[in-house]
Amino acid sequence: MRLTRLFLLTTGLLLALVSALLLRSIWMDGRQVAAAELGLAAMERAYLVMKVAEKASAERGPAIPVLNDTEPADPAKRERLQAFRHTTDAAFDEALTALTGLSDAASLSTLAQLQKARRELAHARVEVDRVAALPHARRSAPGQRLTRAPIDLMFAVIDTVLAGVTTQSAAAEAVYPELAMPLVGARYAAELREYAGRLGSQFTAPLATGQPLGREEQREIPLLLGRIEQLRKLIELQARAGHTPAPLQAAIAAMEAQYFAADLPFIEQLTERGITGQPYGLDSAAFVARYVPPMKSIVALRDALFAAARDSATERVAAARLRMAINAGLGLAVLCIELTVFLLIRHRVLLPLLRSTRAMNAVMRGEHIQPAANSATMLRTDEIGDMARAVTALQEATQRSRALEAEREQLIAQLRQASDTDFLTGLLNRRAFSEQAARLLAQARRHGWPVALIVFDMDHFKRINDEHGHPAGDAVLCAAAEIARGQVRQGELLARHGGEEFILLAVGCRPDEARQLAERLRLALATQPVQLPDGTPLQITASFGLAWVEARQPVELDELYRNADRALYAAKSDGRNQVRCADPPPQPLREAG
Ligand SMILES: Nc1nc2c(ncn2[C@@H]2O[C@H](COP(=O)(O)OP(=O)(O)OP(=O)(O)O)[C@@H](O)[C@H]2O)c(=O)[nH]1
Numbered sequence: 001m002r003l004t005r006l007f008l009l010t011t012g013l014l015l016a017l018v019s020a021l022l023l024r025s026i027w028m029d030g031r032q033v034a035a036a037e038l039g040l041a042a043m044e045r046a047y048l049v050m051k052v053a054e055k056a057s058a059e060r061g062p063a064i065p066v067l068n069d070t071e072p073a074d075p076a077k078r079e080r081l082q083a084f085r086h087t088t089d090a091a092f093d094e095a096l097t098a099l100t101g102l103s104d105a106a107s108l109s110t111l112a113q114l115q116k117a118r119r120e121l122a123h124a125r126v127e128v129d130r131v132a133a134l135p136h137a138r139r140s141a142p143g144q145r146l147t148r149a150p151i152d153l154m155f156a157v158i159d160t161v162l163a164g165v166t167t168q169s170a171a172a173e174a175v176y177p178e179l180a181m182p183l184v185g186a187r188y189a190a191e192l193r194e195y196a197g198r199l200g201s202q203f204t205a206p207l208a209t210g211q212p213l214g215r216e217e218q219r220e221i222p223l224l225l226g227r228i229e230q231l232r233k234l235i236e237l238q239a240r241a242g243h244t245p246a247p248l249q250a251a252i253a254a255m256e257a258q259y260f261a262a263d264l265p266f267i268e269q270l271t272e273r274g275i276t277g278q279p280y281g282l283d284s285a286a287f288v289a290r291y292v293p294p295m296k297s298i299v300a301l302r303d304a305l306f307a308a309a310r311d312s313a314t315e316r317v318a319a320a321r322l323r324m325a326i327n328a329g330l331g332l333a334v335l336c337i338e339l340t341v342f343l344l345i346r347h348r349v350l351l352p353l354l355r356s357t358r359a360m361n362a363v364m365r366g367e368h369i370q371p372a373a374n375s376a377t378m379l380r381t382d383e384i385g386d387m388a389r390a391v392t393a394l395q396e397a398t399q400r401s402r403a404l405e406a407e408r409e410q411l412i413a414q415l416r417q418a419s420d421t422d423f424l425t426g427l428l429n430r431r432a433f434s435e436q437a438a439r440l441l442a443q444a445r446r447h448g449w450p451v452a453l454i455v456f457d458m459d460h461f462k463r464i465n466d467e468h469g470h471p472a473g474d475a476v477l478c479a480a481a482e483i484a485r486g487q488v489r490q491g492e493l494l495a496r497h498g499g500e501e502f503i504l505l506a507v508g509c510r511p512d513e514a515r516q517l518a519e520r521l522r523l524a525l526a527t528q529p530v531q532l533p534d535g536t537p538l539q540i541t542a543s544f545g546l547a548w549v550e551a552r553q554p555v556e557l558d559e560l561y562r563n564a565d566r567a568l569y570a571a572k573s574d575g576r577n578q579v580r581c582a583d584p585p586p587q588p589l590r591e592a593g
Pocket residue numbers: 457458459460461462463465469470471472473474477498499500572576
């Protein structure tokens with residue numbers, strides 16, 4: 001597997017793994033935060049239900065005077081009861097609103113319990129109103145105890161509400177088991193407040209009628225006192241479990257001082273009088289004013305216990321959120337670092353490697369690539385920089401060596417051309433002609449082509465030299481070569497054979513075509529005056545000797561040349577400026593030029 005692919009694969013896997021771990025951590029933290037928030041919300045709802053219990057319990061206070069009212073009825077007592085009923089209804093409404101729409105089992109169960117309690121309360125209120133509407137003599141008739149039944153109904157309401165408190169706070173305790181102590185303590189305090197109220201309720205009717213305590217009250221009071229003492233111990237136990245915050249300690253001390261140290265001895269005195277038939281020494285209103293206010297210390301303790309639990313739960317929610325934020329932050333940081341490392345390795349190692357590999361491949365293919373002498377990679381001081389510099393040096397060395405090689409090739413080609421070329425006319429020289437002619441003749445032999453050889457020599461050239469100077473003779477030779485070159489076709493080999501003699505080999509040229517070619521050459525030379533270096537035009541002529549072999553005949557260059565030379569000699573001898581053929585026997589073809 002290629003390194004880049006392997007790197008991409010491992011980085012991708014690593015990224016996926018870290019992302020998965022990060023998501024899992026966030027998901028788990030999120031669940032903890034959600035659970036903590038749910039627990040806190042359950043705790044708040046438990047508190048709302050406790051408030052319902054408190055308000056419904058408090059409603060008994062003004063109900064008893066109404067039930068024991070004499071004729072004519074006191075409207076103030078009824079108004080006071082009505083005001084308490086409104087307060088209870090508001091507490092019910094608030095708790096029911098908080099519970100409505102929730103789908104967890106605890107909330108559904110609490111909602112059902114509260115709805116049941118509200119129905120029971122409505123029934124108890126109907127009973128209170130019905131009994132209160134009866135004549136006083138009937139209500140207060142000894143042994144009737146008609147006023148007791150509606151109050152018992154109201155007691156039952158509180159039992160139902162407290163069951164709801166238990167359900168709801170159990171939901172919070174499930175999330176915060178370590179907060180069970182203060183939560184249970186708060187529940188006990190709510191219960192204590194209820195039993196303290198019930199204890200007081202035992203006296204309001206006897207005090208209102210001035211009668212001693214009945215059998216029922218005498219049986220109920222010790223039971224209530226026992227339950228109250230039991231709850232007192234339980235609360236103390238719950239509150240003192242673990243660290244007890246200062247506000248909680250103060251609330252316990254206040255309850256002990258106000259209710260247990262002052263209110264309960266007062267109740268014991270009243271009980272003693274009620275049993276022995278002594279006068280109570282106060283009416284029911286004075287009793288309420290004396291007994292009820294210290295009970296607020298129990299409610300205060302309940303609130304302090306609940307506040308301790310709530311503060312602790314709020315701290316836990318905040319801690320869970322902080323943990324989630326830290327985990328998410330750390331995870332994101334790891335992701336960012338990994339991405340940065342990935343990009344750094346890719347940018348600083350892999351890409352320079354790829355570029356260097358491409359450059360090396362280009363060097364091997366012989367492509368020209370401009371070395372990036374000033375690139376950022378070249379300026380680096382690390383190993384990649386060393387590698388890039390080495391690759392660039394190699395590129396430069398290779399290019400230098402290529403340039404030298406090309407120069408050498410060019411030089412060789414120039415030398416070869418110079419060695420093949422006649423320096424004066426630029427035509428092939430005799431040596432090169434011999435080499436190339438040998439190849440052409442071999443080709444002609446293979447294919448059985450006819451071959452013609454024309455040798456021509458400038459007429460009276462010595463005279464030109466003598467009359468116009470050697471440079472003029474050179475110029476005439478150059479001009480003659482140029483004129484001859486103009487008549488030659490592709491595949492025909494023209495050369496300066498030496499001195500003022502030229503030679504032309506035509507392969508695949510039949511004898512008649514060869515004759516026409518020689519004649520065309522002769523005519524061209526004879527009809528185009530040559531410009532001497534001093535500007536003087538000069539008419540020149542040349543004599544031609546032609547030799548050939550027919551198609552599929554054996555052919556040798558030397559023999560052909562000898563025959564052509566003989567024909568040339570004949571042309572010279574016959575007066576020059578003419579073409580003579582070697583075979584068949586030379587015949588004059590001369591036409592006046
Ligand atoms: N300017 C010049 N003259 C050359 C060159 N090569 C040979 N010659 C001269 O060419 C002349 C040849 O003269 P000859 O062989 O007598 O022939 P010719 O004068 O042309 O007379 P015919 O061939 O019989 O017509 C000599 O004077 C050579 O010096 C050359 O490269 N340049």
